[in-house]
Amino acid sequence: MAPRRAESDAALFDLDRPPDDSFERRARKRGAVRIVGGDEAGRGPLAGPVVCAAVSFDGKRYPKGLDDSKRLTPSERERLYGKILAAATVSVAIASHARIDAMNILRASLWAMSRAVAGLTCRADYVLVDGNMLPPGLACPAEAIVAGDARSVSIAAASIVAKVTRDRLMVAVGRTYPAYGFESHMGYATPQHLEALDLHGPCRLHRRSFAPVRIALGLEAPDEGTMLPGFAA
Numbered sequence: 001m002a003p004r005r006a007e008s009d010a011a012l013f014d015l016d017r018p019p020d021d022s023f024e025r026r027a028r029k030r031g032a033v034r035i036v037g038g039d040e041a042g043r044g045p046l047a048g049p050v051v052c053a054a055v056s057f058d059g060k061r062y063p064k065g066l067d068d069s070k071r072l073t074p075s076e077r078e079r080l081y082g083k084i085l086a087a088a089t090v091s092v093a094i095a096s097h098a099r100i101d102a103m104n105i106l107r108a109s110l111w112a113m114s115r116a117v118a119g120l121t122c123r124a125d126y127v128l129v130d131g132n133m134l135p136p137g138l139a140c141p142a143e144a145i146v147a148g149d150a151r152s153v154s155i156a157a158a159s160i161v162a163k164v165t166r167d168r169l170m171v172a173v174g175r176t177y178p179a180y181g182f183e184s185h186m187g188y189a190t191p192q193h194l195e196a197l198d199l200h201g202p203c204r205l206h207r208r209s210f211a212p213v214r215i216a217l218g219l220e221a222p223d224e225g226t227m228l229p230g231f232a233a
Helices: 022-029 072-089 099-105 106-120 153-176 192-198 211-216
Strands: 035-043 049-056 088-095 126-132 142-145
Touching: 022 126, 022 142, 035 106, 035 153, 035 192, 049 106, 049 153, 072 088, 088 099, 088 106, 088 153, 099 106, 106 192, 126 153, 126 211, 192 211
Parallel strands: 035 126, 126 142
Antiparallel strands: 035 049, 049 088
């Protein structure tokens, strides 16, 4: 099976419906047995790591209620997180703030996704990843799916695992750096976070390559709109 390219326009699809297993069934028809869904959390924040998760369900039974993590409440994500771990083989990989600064956020995210897939205790036959780019070095065919976390149950499950894992990390970070309120905004560029960044300057976990942090360090001049939130979850 050759790698498949991402579908070009997510707006063409009905994203109001919950994800289903149509991508998984299509891969099985091509001979795949172990199908893995991959997604990340934390590309947009100004601080902390990006977390990638790879999820492969044992069989064709999926927990009810799987959806794009952004469309779920924190309590729904936590509930589904436990169900996913009980029903699937799961691997998580983390790219630190330092790696993000060294590689850039895109390359660091793809690096972590490759590591997450490689870390599975089962061998993947086919990988479904959210977005329009495939991570490098995968040992099997793969498919990038635009808005995949809202369309594939396996990717949706990975989005939940990645989001819950990262949120827990940021809550812990918030106890170490209480001045920034990480436990409430998870490092995203909210007005509260930007105000704390302006008042206290960056902490050790801030991403020095991101414009608002560089501005706080005096390394970059503010530009119109630079300080506005709007990073994707």
